[in-house]
Amino acid sequence: MSDTRTLINPAQLNRTVYRVVLVLAVTAFTLAFLGPLYLLVTDGLKSTAEAIQTPPTFYPHHLEPSNYSDAWNRLNIAQLLLNTLWYAFGALAFQLVLDVAAAYSLSKLRPVLGNVVLGMMLATLMIPAMVLVVPQYLTVLDLPLVHLNLLNSPWAIWLPSVANAFNIYLLKRFFDSVPQELLDSASMDGAGPMRTLLSIVLPMSWPIIAVLSVFALVNVWKDFLWPLLAEPDPTKQTLNAGIYSLSLGVPENVLIAAAAISAIPTVLFFLIFQRNIMSGLTAGSLKG
Incomplete structure (x- = not known):
């Protein structure tokens, strides 16, 4: 039985898919865990009006580190x-x-x-x-x-x-x-x-x-x-x-x-x- 020759090696394709899925999963879990911490820290740098604004802002428009x-x-x-x-x-x-x-x-x-x-x-x-x-x-x-x-x-x-x-x-x-x-x-x-x-x-x-x-x-x-x-x-x-x-x-x-x-x-x-x-x-x- 002769081997079927393709442009992309199936083994290489499997490794690529595995890496893409792994990167996406790690990125999703990282955002899920670090996202609330990021919002907690940045909301503390906002003004009162911006901190309670709906929808919330992703970053402080006017920094107030005080x-x-x-x-x-x-x-x-x-x-x-x-x-x-x-x-x-x-x-x-x-x-x-x-x-x-x-x-x-x-x-x-x-x-x-x-x-x-x-x-x-x-x-x-x-x-x-x-x-x-x-x-x-x-x-x-x-x-x-x-x-x-x-x-x-x-x-x-x-x-x-x-x-x-x-x-x-x-x-x-x-x-x-x-x-x-x-x-x-x-x-x-x-x-x-x-x-x-x-x-x-x-x-x-x-x-x-x-x-x-x-x-x-x-x-x-x-x-x-x-x-x-x-x-x-x-x-x-x-x-x-x-x-x-x-x-x-x-x-x-x-x-x-x-x-x-x-x-x-x-x-x-x-x-x-x-x-x-x-x-x-x-x-x-x-x-x-």
């Missing part, structure tokens, strides 16, 4: 930023201590009814977060047993963030992949469970800990409703909640500029640590 400095000063963003950092890193510290301890216990110490406890924790992931707002608010309003009011204190942000079943599950899955032979060797050398955790398990767990750190920081940073309820004082609120509370009488273009400022840290944080996030999510997926 909107960003006005947003920084009028909405006290420096203080709100410090509040957010304080809450975020405090929540991270509590999550690393308590969630790591819970996951290590369920994975390696294997307590009685440990699987039942894990199943009950995972079941809470099926409950919508909005359903938990009211009982969570009543809890921090009058903490059981000690009867303390935690409103307007960092504990109202820190304590609810510790109960994170998703983080415990990710940590447990990673700890399950740590070879049991290493733990047995440490036990034969006289190391207790705490020493084994600190000296062997945690040094091997930096990829997943990095991922959970990113999740913990971003979750506090982007949260809006709970900081608004738990911190009624606007001077003690997080960045997003504080901008909303202090927005009365502030022009729309200045508010948009403030929203753009609040988005910058999380975007930079993801761009810097995106490789760690992806490697950490796949860490522990394979045994051995």
Whole structure:
């Protein structure tokens, strides 16, 4: 059977079609993700009339970069930023201590009814977060047993963030992949469970800990409703909640500029640590 000779090699045609489709798909997804960020930043550079104009303009016809400095000063963003950092890193510290301890216990110490406890924790992931707002608010309003009011204190942000079943599950899955032979060797050398955790398990767990750190920081940073309820004082609120509370009488273009400022840290944080996030999510997926 003789080969059919054509002007265009079919293999070359397939590669060309593949590249065209790939470029179009990447371009479409890039525009879908970066388009809102571009509009957010550029709307903060417009006048008030142009910012609320319908249909919106694609670029500022008259640049007003002073909107960003006005947003920084009028909405006290420096203080709100410090509040957010304080809450975020405090929540991270509590999550690393308590969630790591819970996951290590369920994975390696294997307590009685440990699987039942894990199943009950995972079941809470099926409950919508909005359903938990009211009982969570009543809890921090009058903490059981000690009867303390935690409103307007960092504990109202820190304590609810510790109960994170998703983080415990990710940590447990990673700890399950740590070879049991290493733990047995440490036990034969006289190391207790705490020493084994600190000296062997945690040094091997930096990829997943990095991922959970990113999740913990971003979750506090982007949260809006709970900081608004738990911190009624606007001077003690997080960045997003504080901008909303202090927005009365502030022009729309200045508010948009403030929203753009609040988005910058999380975007930079993801761009810097995106490789760690992806490697950490796949860490522990394979045994051995």
